[in-house]
Amino acid sequence: MASKVRLYVEHPLGEGQLVSLSREQAHYLFGVMRMTAGTVLSLINGRDGEWDAEVIEAGKRGGVLGCQAQTKPMQMPPDLWLLFAPIRKERMSFIVEKATELGAAKIMPVQTSYTNNGDRVRLEKLQAQVVEATEQCGGTFVPEVTAPTKLKQVLANWDVTRTLYFCDEAMIGEAAGFNGPAPTNGAAILIGPEGGFSPDEREMLKNLPYAQIISLGPRILRAETAAVAALTLWQAALGDWK
Amino acid sequence: MASKVRLYVEHPLGEGQLVSLSREQAHYLFGVMRMTAGTVLSLINGRDGEWDAEVIEAGKRGGVLGCQAQTKPMQMPPDLWLLFAPIRKERMSFIVEKATELGAAKIMPVQTSYTNNGDRVRLEKLQAQVVEATEQCGGTFVPEVTAPTKLKQVLANWDVTRTLYFCDEAMIGEAAGFNGPAPTNGAAILIGPEGGFSPDEREMLKNLPYAQIISLGPRILRAETAAVAALTLWQAALGDWK
Structure with missing residues (x-):
C-alpha cells in the first residue's frame, strides 16, 4: 500500500500548477486526513501522470495545492x-x-x-x-x-x-x-x-x-x-x- | 450456473443410502425451495463425490432423502x-x-x-x-x-x-x-x-x-x-x- 495520500482531481497537473479544491476534497484532506499547510500528497487526473503536490492553503470549505514534480509518467493500460x-x-x-x-x-x-x-x-x-x-x-x-x-x-x-x-x-x-x-x-x-x-x-x-x-x-x-x-x-x- | 439444487450434508453418500435432514436443511429445501416428495437434488459431503438424491419425506422439522446414483466422482483439488x-x-x-x-x-x-x-x-x-x-x-x-x-x-x-x-x-x-x-x-x-x-x-x-x-x-x-x-x-x- 502506498502510504502517501493519492487524490484524483479534474484539474490539469504540471510544474508550478495551482489546484483549487472542492469543499468535499478539502473536508477529506483537512478534516479526515488532518493535513495542514506544507503536507505533501500525490495527485492524479487520469491524463498527466502522478504529481507531488504541497498543501498551500487549507480551509474548511476549500483549499489550494501546488504541484511540485512529476513522480510517475502517464501509464496507459493495454487496450x-x-x-x-x-x-x-x-x-x-x-x-x-x-x-x-x-x-x-x-x-x-x-x-x-x-x-x-x-x-x-x-x-x-x-x-x-x-x-x-x-x-x-x-x-x-x-x-x-x-x-x-x-x-x-x-x-x-x-x-x-x-x-x-x-x-x-x-x-x-x-x-x-x-x-x-x-x-x-x-x-x-x-x-x-x-x-x-x-x-x-x-x-x-x-x-x-x-x-x-x-x-x-x-x-x-x-x-x-x-x-x-x-x-x-x-x-x-x-x-x-x- | 447449475440449475439443480446442490446441498452439502455430513452424512455418508452411496447407492440406496437414506439421508435424514436437520430442521434447517428441511426448512431450506421444503420451505424456501418448495421441494416436495419426488424432487431430485444433488448432494455432496466432501468425501463421496456428488449424488442425485430424491426427496422421500418432506416435513417442517425434518425429512429424508434417498441417494440414487453418483453424478460426479470425488475430485480432489491440487495440493x-x-x-x-x-x-x-x-x-x-x-x-x-x-x-x-x-x-x-x-x-x-x-x-x-x-x-x-x-x-x-x-x-x-x-x-x-x-x-x-x-x-x-x-x-x-x-x-x-x-x-x-x-x-x-x-x-x-x-x-x-x-x-x-x-x-x-x-x-x-x-x-x-x-x-x-x-x-x-x-x-x-x-x-x-x-x-x-x-x-x-x-x-x-x-x-x-x-x-x-x-x-x-x-x-x-x-x-x-x-x-x-x-x-x-x-x-x-x-x-x-x-
Whole structure:
C-alpha cells in the first residue's frame, strides 16, 4: 500500500500548477486526513501522470495545492475492455474495483437475455468506485465506465478487428487461458450473467468471426470471480503483467 | 450456473443410502425451495463425490432423502494452500469464497506484524461460506479453514518440501506468474496484509529456502485481488486448469 495520500482531481497537473479544491476534497484532506499547510500528497487526473503536490492553503470549505514534480509518467493500460452482465450490487462494485486494479481500459455493463437488474446500474457510483480504486492501486489511468447497453447493440457496433473473448460453461474442464498471438487491435473480455448466456446468445457469439471461447478451469465460477480470473490470465499472457 | 439444487450434508453418500435432514436443511429445501416428495437434488459431503438424491419425506422439522446414483466422482483439488492475513469482514468473506471456487485445498488465516484484526476472524462463518461456495461452484471437495495462527508459528512448523510463494510489493512491475517446475510436494500462496509485510518478516521470508517471491503486475493489488490473481495464475500454470 502506498502510504502517501493519492487524490484524483479534474484539474490539469504540471510544474508550478495551482489546484483549487472542492469543499468535499478539502473536508477529506483537512478534516479526515488532518493535513495542514506544507503536507505533501500525490495527485492524479487520469491524463498527466502522478504529481507531488504541497498543501498551500487549507480551509474548511476549500483549499489550494501546488504541484511540485512529476513522480510517475502517464501509464496507459493495454487496450483491454471488460464487458459484464450486471449482477447484484456488492458483486458489481467488486467487478468494477477489481477491473481497475487489474488494468482494464474500459468497463462496460452489458444487458443479456438472462440479466436480472440492468436497470439498477448506478453509473455515477460505479464511476466513483473506479476513481477510488485508481487512487488506491497506484495507477495513473482512470478507466471509463459506460452506460448499460444491450449486448446485441454493443455487438452490432463492434469493430471487427477487436478480439472478443467470452467464457462459456461448455468449456468447463478445458485448458484455461489465452493462447495465440496478442490481438493487434485491442481485445475485450465478456463475462456472462449468473444464469449464463441464452442458447440464442451462445449461438450468436460462437459465430462471430472476432470471438474466441476461453475456459476458466473445472469449477463453475461466479461472474465476479470469472472477471478477475480472466483479466489476470490475459494480463499475464498478453498484457502489461508480462 | 447449475440449475439443480446442490446441498452439502455430513452424512455418508452411496447407492440406496437414506439421508435424514436437520430442521434447517428441511426448512431450506421444503420451505424456501418448495421441494416436495419426488424432487431430485444433488448432494455432496466432501468425501463421496456428488449424488442425485430424491426427496422421500418432506416435513417442517425434518425429512429424508434417498441417494440414487453418483453424478460426479470425488475430485480432489491440487495440493495448494492459501495463507492470508485477515482483513476486514466483507473482503475476508470474499477471499474465502473465491479460494474455494478457485480450488484451494486449505485456507489458512495467518497473523502478521501488520495484521489489524486477527482476533475478529469468525471461523464458523468462514467455514459456512466455504460450504456454500462448494455447493455453488459444482466442486465435490470442501477446503478446510484453519484457526488464525501467527505467521511465525506457521513457518516454524512448515514442511520444507512444500513451496511457499509470497507476493512482495518490491516486485511490482516484474514479470508476473509462476515459473519453474510444479512443486512435487504441494504448494502454498501467502498474501500479506494491506500494509504489507514488516521489514523483519520480509527478510525472514526471503531467506526461507522453500520460499519464492512472485510478482502480480505493475499496480498495487488489494489483498483479496492478489489472492484471486495468484490462485488463478497458479492453477493455470501448474494446477487443475491446465
